[in-house]
Amino acid sequence: MTIFGQIDSDLLYPDSDGKPMAENTEQYRWIVLIKENLEILFANNNNVLIVGDLLWYPVRSQLITPTAPDVMVVFGRPKGKRRSYRQWQENNISPQVVFEILSPSNDNKEMDRKLEFYDTYGVEEYYLYDPESFQLDGWLRQNNHLNKLWQMDSWISPRLEIKFETGQGELVIYRPDGRKFLNSLELNERAEQAEFLLEQERLRAEQEHLRAEHLAARLRSLGIDPDNLP
Secondary structure (H helix, E strand, O other): OEEOOEEOHHHHOOOOOOOOOOOOHHHHHHHHHHHHHHHHHOOOOOOEEEEEOOOEEOOOOOOOOOEOOOEEEEEOOOOOOOOOEEHHHOOOOOOOEEEEEOOOOOOHHHHHHHHHHHHHOOOOEEEEEEOOOOEEEEEEEEOOEEEEEOOOOOEEOOOOOOEEEOOOOOOEEEOOOOOEOOOHHHHHHHHHHHHHHHHHHHHHHHHHHHHHHHHHHHHHHOOOOHHHOO
């Protein structure tokens, strides 16, 4: 559509690059695990946007090819629906933290391009995980550039305050309170267990109340006022 000869911005900056979110079950599992647990972690902060596989346009130019991080975190932007992340419409705030999960089709050239993109456009922390080899790599912005982190085991993200454990094979991520990132089934089991414990506590309190009422009735039958007991 054209208005006074100006092309609609949706045509200039499409919302999809035509690529799938994930190419295999492991890549998808890790994308969802990281994205959903970060959503839970920052659920009470309305100014932290967490999205998965969303095209990021860093500048208003068709000369710059956008990229879609597997997961990206933007502090200072409100939660809500996005068709793409057009930085000039977001107070020019670039994502501070991005995650990429490797798939077999990702070659070195593509990942080098992504690293250069994140370095150029202001990402503060970049994490790259290979679920096949259990290899976690990280970069931290220092002196205005993303620099490689050489020790990732027990590394704590400065922005997210989550901890990465790589010493036992598959990556394990912990929240700041020490709780582990859980998948949807594990989260559901925890919720059901918490609900069961609450119900047990409710039944216990109800039984105590009934015992107290029974004892009070017994005392009254003996001519003793339970309310006047020392």
